[in-house]
Amino acid sequence: MRWLAVGLMACSLPAAADLAREPGQQSLGRGIPYSVGRALPDRSGDWTRAAQIQMFNSGDLWEHIDGAAEQFLTYGFQDLATTKYTDRTTRTVIVAEIYRMADAVNAFGIYRQEVSPKAKPVRLGVEGRISSNTIRFWTAEFYVKLTTPPGGGRMPELEALGAAIAKGLGAPGKMPAEVGWFPSAGQVPDSVKYIPADALGQAAFTKAFEAKYENPGEPSTALVVPFDSDQTAAAALARYESFLASARGKTKVAAPGDGGFSATDSFQGFILAVRAGSRLVISLGASDGRAAAALLTEIIRRLPPAPAAPPRKDGAS
Amino acid sequence: MTRVGRRGFVRASAAAAAATLARPALAAPAQDAADSARVRRFKPLGKTGWKVGDVSAGSGQRDPAVLNYIFETGINLIDTGFQYAGHEELVGKVLPRWREKVFVLDKWDPPLVTATVTKSALLEALDVSLKRLNTTYVDCMMLHSIGHPRYGGLERIQNPAIYEAWDEAKRLGKVRFTGASSHGVRMIEDMNWGLDNGRFDVILIGANFLTHGVEPLLKKARAKGVGTIAMKTMTTYKSDLNIQALQNEQTNARQACLKWILASDLFDTLVVSMPNYDRVAEYLAVSGTTSLTARDERYLQTVAAAVGHRYCRPGCGACHGACPHGVPVADILRYKMYFEDYGEEKFAMQRYGLVPASTRPSRCAGCAAACEAACPYGLRVRERLADADRQLRFA
Numbered sequence: 001m002r003w004l005a006v007g008l009m010a011c012s013l014p015a016a017a018d019l020a021r022e023p024g025q026q027s028l029g030r031g032i033p034y035s036v037g038r039a040l041p042d043r044s045g046d047w048t049r050a051a052q053i054q055m056f057n058s059g060d061l062w063e064h065i066d067g068a069a070e071q072f073l074t075y076g077f078q079d080l081a082t083t084k085y086t087d088r089t090t091r092t093v094i095v096a097e098i099y100r101m102a103d104a105v106n107a108f109g110i111y112r113q114e115v116s117p118k119a120k121p122v123r124l125g126v127e128g129r130i131s132s133n134t135i136r137f138w139t140a141e142f143y144v145k146l147t148t149p150p151g152g153g154r155m156p157e158l159e160a161l162g163a164a165i166a167k168g169l170g171a172p173g174k175m176p177a178e179v180g181w182f183p184s185a186g187q188v189p190d191s192v193k194y195i196p197a198d199a200l201g202q203a204a205f206t207k208a209f210e211a212k213y214e215n216p217g218e219p220s221t222a223l224v225v226p227f228d229s230d231q232t233a234a235a236a237l238a239r240y241e242s243f244l245a246s247a248r249g250k251t252k253v254a255a256p257g258d259g260g261f262s263a264t265d266s267f268q269g270f271i272l273a274v275r276a277g278s279r280l281v282i283s284l285g286a287s288d289g290r291a292a293a294a295l296l297t298e299i300i301r302r303l304p305p306a307p308a309a310p311p312r313k314d315g316a317s
Numbered sequence: 318m319t320r321v322g323r324r325g326f327v328r329a330s331a332a333a334a335a336a337t338l339a340r341p342a343l344a345a346p347a348q349d350a351a352d353s354a355r356v357r358r359f360k361p362l363g364k365t366g367w368k369v370g371d372v373s374a375g376s377g378q379r380d381p382a383v384l385n386y387i388f389e390t391g392i393n394l395i396d397t398g399f400q401y402a403g404h405e406e407l408v409g410k411v412l413p414r415w416r417e418k419v420f421v422l423d424k425w426d427p428p429l430v431t432a433t434v435t436k437s438a439l440l441e442a443l444d445v446s447l448k449r450l451n452t453t454y455v456d457c458m459m460l461h462s463i464g465h466p467r468y469g470g471l472e473r474i475q476n477p478a479i480y481e482a483w484d485e486a487k488r489l490g491k492v493r494f495t496g497a498s499s500h501g502v503r504m505i506e507d508m509n510w511g512l513d514n515g516r517f518d519v520i521l522i523g524a525n526f527l528t529h530g531v532e533p534l535l536k537k538a539r540a541k542g543v544g545t546i547a548m549k550t551m552t553t554y555k556s557d558l559n560i561q562a563l564q565n566e567q568t569n570a571r572q573a574c575l576k577w578i579l580a581s582d583l584f585d586t587l588v589v590s591m592p593n594y595d596r597v598a599e600y601l602a603v604s605g606t607t608s609l610t611a612r613d614e615r616y617l618q619t620v621a622a623a624v625g626h627r628y629c630r631p632g633c634g635a636c637h638g639a640c641p642h643g644v645p646v647a648d649i650l651r652y653k654m655y656f657e658d659y660g661e662e663k664f665a666m667q668r669y670g671l672v673p674a675s676t677r678p679s680r681c682a683g684c685a686a687a688c689e690a691a692c693p694y695g696l697r698v699r700e701r702l703a704d705a706d707r708q709l710r711f712a
Contacts, residue, residue, distance in 0.1 A: 066427060066462055067401040070377060070590060114402050198593040201383035243594070267382045 036081040036098050036142075039168030044161040047085040047094060056080040074196050075110040076102025078141075085161065092148060094158060096165065099143040105176050109194030111138035114145075117190060124162045126172045127190075130155060135162045139172040181224055182211035183298045199225055200282070202243070204236050213295065218287035220269075222295055225280040226306070230258075233278045237261075240273060240280070247271070256297040257281060262289055276300045354598045356391035357605030362585045363519055363544030365494050367420050367456070369394050369586045371579055372604045375548065376401045377590030381410040387591055388415045390601055396521065396548070396588040398424035398461055399446055409451030416452060422521070422546075422588075423450065424461035424498060430479065432472040439482035443491060457494040457519050458486065464508065465501035474507055480516065494518035500549050502651060505534050512537050519544035521588070525551065526577040526617050527625060527694075535583040547578045547587040562619050572603045573616035579606040625694060636698060639691035642680040645672060646688045646698060653705035669709035677710075678702035 037053040054064075057079045061069040064080060078100040085094040101107040104126075111127065115136045119129035125144065128137025135146040135158050144165055146158055166172065179192045191212035199208035200223070208225040227233040237260055244250065247263035257276035264270050269285040272292040281299055286292035356370035373394035378384045384395070384407060397404045405423070412419065423446050425439065447453060463474050474497070486492035497511055500523025511517040512534070520538055524531050524547040538545050551574045563570050578587045591597050609617075636646040649672065656665035681699050688698040 064467075065400060067376060067398050067404075067424075071402050195379060198379055198383075201378070201380045201386070201593045203593045203595045265382075267385050 036079070036100055036169075039098060039165050040081060040083050040096055041161075041164045041168065044085065044164045045157050046087045046089070047157060047161060048088065049083055050086040050093075051084040053081055053083045056082070071113065072099065072110060075113070075194075076106040076196070077110075078102060087154075092154070094161060095145075095147045096161065097145045097147075098165065098169070099145070101141050101143060103141050104138075104173050105178070105194055106196065107138040107141050107143045108176050109196060111136060111143050112190070112193045114143075117188075122159060122162070124159070125166050125169075126175055128162070130159065135159060137162060137166065139166050139169050142169050144169075177304075178209045178224070181209065181299055181302050182222060183295070183302070186213045186295075188212040188214055195223075199223060200240075200284075202236075202240060204239065205280075213286075218285070218291075220283060220285040220287070220292070220295075222299060223280075223282045223284070224299060224303070225282070227278045227280070230275070230278050233275050233280055237273060237275050237280055244271065253293075256293055257300045262292075272296060274300075276303060278306045279303060354390050354601050355604070356393070356601065358579075358607075360585045362394070362420070362546075363538070364542035365420075365456075365518060365544055367394075367544075369420060369544075370604065371586055371606075372575070372600055373546070373586045373588045375588040375590040376404040377592035377596075378404075378407060379592065381407055383591070383593060383597070384408065384411045385414065386594065387597055388419055390597065392601075393418055394420040394422060394546075394586060394588070396422045396546075397450070398459075399426040399429075399442065400424070400461060405446055405449035409449055412451055420456040421450065421452065422457045422459065422496075422519070423455040424459040427462040427465070427468050430460055430468070430473060430476075432469055432476050434476060434478055436478040436482040436485065439479065440485060443482070443486055447491060454491050454493060457496055458483065458492045459495070459519070459521060460497040462499060462501060463497045463511070464499040464503035464506065466503070471503070471507060471510060474511065474516075494544075496520050496544070498548070499523065505531065508534055509537070512541060512543060515541075517543055519546065521546040521548055523547075523549035524578065524584070525549060525574060527621060532583065539583065545584050547584045548589075550574055550578050550587050550589060562623060563616075566616070568599055569612075570616045570620055572599065573609070573613040574620070575600060576603050576606045576609055576613050577617060579603060580608050626696060635693050636688045636691045639687045640680075640684075641687055642684065643676045644678060644680055644688075644702065645676060646702065648672070649678065649702055649705050649709075650698070652709055653701065656705075656708050666709050669705070678706040 037055070040049065040053055042049045056064050058073055058077055061072060061077060061080065064082065065072070080097060080099050082095065082097045085096060086092065099107075099110065101110060108126070115129050116131060119131040119136070122128045122130040122135060122137065124135065124137035125139030125142075126137075128135060133148045137144050144162065146162055148154070148158065176194070178194070182192055188211070193210050195208040195210060197206050199205035199210070205225045208223050210221055210223040213220045213222060225236070227236060241250075241261050244263050244265060247265045250261055250263040252261050253259050253272070253274065255274070257274040260272070260274035260280075262270070262272045270287070270289065270292060271282065271284055272286070272289060273280060273282040274296060275281075281296050283292035283296055286295070356372060358371040359368040360371060361367070362369040370392050372392060373396065374384070374387045374392050375396045376398075378387070387395075388411070395408055397408050399405065408421070412421070425442055429438065429442055443458065447455065460474055460479065462468060483492060483495045496517040496519035497508065498521035499508060501507075504522060508517075508520055508522065511520070520543055522531060522534070522545070535545055551571050575587060575589065578584050589600050591600065636650075640646050649669065652665040652669045656662050678699075681702055684699070686699050688702075689696070692698055
């Protein structure tokens with residue numbers, strides 16, 4: 001963690017980076033994204049920034065969130081700017097955190113991983129939700145969290161602080177295109193998630209997207225797992241099939257896509273796993289094979305051609 | 318899917334992984350690859366009455382099926398916490414199947430536990446965790462990250478509200494045992510206070526083959542019947558085992574690190590992050606270990622050579638009092654650690670400001686460095702003191 005002793009004046013000056021050091025504090029030799037710190041305003045309504053802005057990077061995120069750090073690193077965590085705000089009269093505290101992730105997909109990913117679907121939507125960034133004492137939202141490559149102690153209340157003011165921070169972080173961007181791969185019919189709202197590593201517990205399944213379905217009354221999950229090539233995807237499918245060697249009723253299928261297999265697992269239920277070019281498309285827990293095949297057919301229809309560009313830089317192992 | 322099927326798979330993958338390893342540094346296959354994915358040794362967890370597998374699961378899982386498989390292998394302790402984003406909820410998806418067979422170790426959110434937190438706030442937080450875990454009780458409720466300056470000093474864990482909350486939770490059947498976790502700079506001091514005052518049934522501490530200074534603490538815990546669990550077994554606090562000299566031998570080196578804990582009679586179990594089936598197989602492959610081989614020792618030496626010279630072990634203090642000029646070596650190195658590793662720059666500089674100028678490292682010039690002679694780990698103490706002086710003085 002590094003202190004950003006950002007004073008009222010320094011915040012508004014172009015040379016804030018130079019002025020931000022405490023007297024006698026040496027250059028730390030690392031690039032610190034002062035622009036993120038600047039997104040934390042000095043005031044918002046009755047709330048005044050009551051602490052220096054602290055910065056954490058991937059080497060010391062443990063100091064701030066200890067056991068949660070590992071997950072953030074998987075989502076391509078870059079750095080964190082955090083500070084506290086207090087209300088002069090009530091002395092209530094807001095902890096503000098801006099996590100800069102590798103890119104917007106990872107910001108979306110960690111947001112969806114952390115947010116409760118029961119929280120109320122709020123108009124902040126690309127997507128945000130507010131619960132009894134926390135606002136979470138993501139915008140561009142940033143994941144923002146504002147927290148008050150339980151019972152802290154005053155949500156409109158928390159929302160106003162969130163809006164000020166969102167403004168400071170620039171244009172919000174838009175929802176990842178991958179969200180559109182999953183048809184909305186029967187989909188649990190806002191259930192699409194980005195899984196950077198170890199999807200389905202398979203070390204080779206990285207950068208996957210999944211969505212939950214409740215159709216009809218039967219919970220199921222659909223996943224799309226991208227690979228570098230058709231061959232790599234075929235090898236991963238074969239390995240996954242081997243992993244499920246003892247599942248019941250294993251059957252080869254010729255479609256949808258380039259075909260694959262189906263099986264029934266005691267924990268996951270009915271599994272249909274197929275390859276579509278360089279992607280694996282998998283359904284877990286569907287009530288029957290026809291429903292699973294119909295869903296996967298629709299997902300495959302929506303998939304754009306596999307990108308020829310290098311894999312996305314997101315820090316996933 | 319049957320248990321046999323998955324086990325067969327992970328055995329095969331562990332063997333395949335071993336077979337494909339290039340071994341320029343220390344040639345050897347991954348150890349005990351065959352028949353690996355099961356717990357082979359159980360020990361009493363202190364006086365809790367629980368027989369715990371020697372390898373236990375930390376967090377890191379994303380898929381409930383992985384956690385279900387972990388329990389199928391015989392692993393019967395899961396380490397979770399409020400702060401582990403989404404992990405309590407994930408455990409809750411699987412736990413009803415295994416509730417009587419798995420020891421759930423949970424922790425309050427570290428910032429919640431302060432010198433002024435109330436009993437009702439702690440009990441309320443416990444209820445939130447129970448709901449997330451989909452259970453009516455946890456086997457052990459811990460204070461998370463004691464001994465960490467960020468969350469406060471010893472007064473934090475001396476707050477009587479904590480112990481009133483624990484007593485109430487036990488009376489209500491929501492908590493069976495209590496304890497604390499730490500890998501902070503004051504781990505030994507705070508853990509000792511808890512042990513001396515009979516507050517902990519189980520302790521979870523950062524420990525690995527480099528942290529020999531924790532032995533007296535562990536022996537005290539043993540003597541009191543307190544369960545002992547190791548975490549951070551493969552890291553020197555935050556240095557990952559990504560060591561160039563090991564090249565493709567990372568698996569064997571990780572296993573050697575685990576084996577060091579397993580071979581110690583001071584730990585009841587260890588917890589390690591298990592994000593996927595391959596890692597479960599890799600870690601369970603060393604379950605049942607009771608001694609280290611010469612090959613394990615060589616791996617540990619390789620790791621130690623890479624990180625040991627800059628790793629000041631918690632609880633060591635061998636340099637304390639060694640300086641003929643009265644430089645408080647251990648204190649200054651600890652302030653340096655606050656500054657560098659714990660982000661407590663201001664606190665560290667303030668503490669350093671209290672060291673009299675006459676006993677600062679300016680005295681080190683031309684000294685024969687008795688401090689370095691006293692360090693059992695060969696740390697370049699004088700160099701570190703000079704660095705500390707540059708970092709910590711207001712100049």
